[in-house]
Amino acid sequence: MVFSWREDPGAQRLLLSLLFLAIWEEGSGQLHYSVLEEAKHGTFVGRIAQDLGLELEDLVPRLFRVASKGRADLLEVNLQNGILFVNSRIDREELCGRSAECSVHLEVIVERPLQVFHVEVEVKDINDNPPVFPMAVKNLFIYESRQPGSRFSLEGASDADIGANSLLTYSLDSSEYFTLDVKRNDEEIKSLGLVLKKLLNREDIPNHHLLIKAIDGGKPELTGTTQLNVTVLDVNDNAPTFEKTVYKVRLFENAPNGTLVVIVNASDLDEGINKDIEYSFNTDISADILSKFHLDPVNGYISVKGKIDFEETKSYEIQVEAIDKGTPPMADHCTVLVEIVDTNDNVPELYIKSLSLPVLENSPVGTVIALISVSDQDSGANGQVTCSLTPYGPFKLVSTFKNYYSLVLDSALDRESISDYTVVVTARDGGSPSLWATASVSVEAPKASSRAMVGAAGPESTLVDVNVYLIIAICAVSSLLVLTLLLYTALRCSAPPPEGACGPGKPTLVCSSAVGSWSYSQQRRSQRVCSGEGPPKTDLMAFSPSLPPCPVSGDSREQLAVDVDLSDKVSNFSLFFLKYSYFYSL
Structure with a gap:
């Protein structure tokens, strides 16, 4: 059949319509390519001209071009060879997020005659994203009273990749106190938790530093880490403890008020108010100790607040408590032994009892005239008393027992020479400086009786x-x-x-x-x-x-x-x- 275009214009239009329909049906066929994300510029994707049945020499005359719904610069066609190549960086995560499918849709248009082709380029995922935790450092606070088996929820890591590249496993640095608990559901991680394996003790380890690692399933695998700092919160599980159970100190008597006696010190392994300590005397302490000593409740200073007298009390036993402010409070006890040191603050005392006053001038040598006793309330050398006699004359002191003396006649008396004697007895202690006391004894020497005896020849x-x-x-x-x-x-x-x-x-x-003076007279009635x-x-x-x-x-x-x-x-x-x-x- 021969058609003449000029002779029949209607036939000519029908032929063109059939031709365009055939071309559209042929062009509606879809080409499919794939390319890895992050492919370099110029990476070959496909021979698009050849695959579409287009001649290379017709690409330019027929105004061959490629259009994209998204970024048109990702892929490009070389009009010299008809090859589709990567024009710019393709980031699948940026292009499609976490969608399982990711493709770039292209429309290839040629004219003279008009043809439209659809091309789909699948962007394939590569393991180019490591797992990422929400925080690089996470702080976790756990009370030391929590029991083993307690679970503490954590946020897991995320991976922008898909498939095996985003399948994560976790590991924890070796720890005797904690382990990781990962709950899965259909291979999808649902939750991540930290589980306590043994009791915590803040006093032993107040902080635990853990490193959690997330590993994806890519080839090669990528990892992400987070630092987990576990702070163990204190509970009042420790009582205060004194440095010593017994404090032994020496204190001089007559120490002025405010004199520091001793500092008691207790420590508490807890923290916060659980370690704040208050000192106090035991509730059963005697009123005498309360009147003599003061205890600072904060610093533990024990000082003098009353008269300290060795002659009254030679030692004190003080019970002290240290109580923390936790709930419930805990306490410890100690004993303070205060030894009072004697000072030479007491003057010797003299006691004289006359026996043979007045003394006849013919009294024999050795006649006891008076008994003398001495005493001193001090102790040690401070209480050791010695006696001396001045002037010596016809008398002397004879030690008869400890702190006892006799005033005896040491030589014959002569009333015609001396009829009255005054002797001074001095009692001196061994203190430094020493203290002394004196007593005067007046001795009269009457004339001896000349009464005749029966049978006398005078x-x-x-x-x-x-x-x-x-x-x-x-x-x-x-x-x-x-x-x-x-x-x-x-x-x-x-x-x-x-x-x-x-x-x-x-x-x-x-x-x-030496302290004062006193006198008395003793009358013997005949x-x-x-x-x-x-x-x-x-x-x-x-x-x-x-x-x-x-x-x-x-x-x-x-x-x-x-x-x-x-x-x-x-x-x-x-x-x-x-x-x-x-x-x-x-």
Whole structure:
């Protein structure tokens, strides 16, 4: 069949319509290529001209061009050889996100005649993204009281790749306290957790530094890490502990108020308020200790606040508590032993008891005149007392026992030379500096009695015997004279002695000390004894030969001794004579 285009214009239009339809049907066929993401510029994708059935020499005349719905510069066609190549960097994650399918759709258009072709270029994923954790460093806080098995949720890592490239596994650096727990569902990671394997102890390890690693399934595999810092939170599981269970200190007596005695110190392994400590005395402490010492509740300083007297108390035992402020509070105890050190703050004391005052001048050597005792409330050398005597003279001190002395006569006395002595006894302790006390003793030396003894050969004794014999002879002659003599003697003895004749002796003891002075006098009362008291008897009278030992001086003493001796003899004889006369008259 021969068609003439000029002769039949309608046929010509029909032919062209059929031709365009055939061309469209042929062009509606879709080409499919693939390319790896991140391919370099110029990477071959496909021979698009050849695959579309186009002649290379027709590409330019027919206005061959490629159009894209997205970025048109990703792929390009070389019009010289009809090859589709990578024109710029293709990032699948940027282009398609985490979509499982990712393609670049191209429209290839040629004219003269018009043809439209569809080309799909699949962008294939490569493992070009490592796993990424939300935070490079994560802080986790866990109480030390949490029990083993406790689970703490964590955020896992993410991977921008798809498929095996995004399939992650996790690992944890070796730790005796923690392990990782990964829960999966159809190979999809759902959650990541940190599990406690053993009890935490903040006092042993307050912080744990863990490294968590995420590994993808790509070839080669890529990894991502996060640093996990676990801070162990404190609970009040530790009681305060004193540095020492017993503190031993020495404190001088009379220490002024405010003097530091000792510092007690306790520590607590907890933290925060759980380690804040308050010091206090034990609730059972005595009132005496509370009055003597002060305890600072914050610093643990124990200081003096009352009088410290060694003579009152030589040591103190103080119980101290340290209590933390946790909930519930915990406590520890210690003992403070305070030894009080003696100081020489007490003066020696002297006590003198006189035995033989006054002292007769004929008293034998060694006669004990007074007993002396000394004492000192201090201890050690401070309480060791020695006595001395000044002036020495005819007396000396003899130690009879510890802290006991006797004042004795060391040499003969001579009243005519010295009738009164004053000796000073000094008691001195061994302290440094030493303290001392003194006491004065006054000693009188009366003349020795010259009273005649029976059988004595002196002239006074002879005179007395002559008088006695004379009276006996007179009595034998006249009974009236005897009665008169006896009556005179009775009346003389019944009369009161003159004032002062029998007065008591008054030895005086005066004592003084370095602290003050004091004195006293001791009076020894002599019993007044006289015979013939009451109304006289005419028929029978008895006379006591004892007379009061009155201190007299000079010739009066001698005369008194003679009178006493004579009275003794007369009285004894008169009694015998009256008895004889009485029986004779019968």
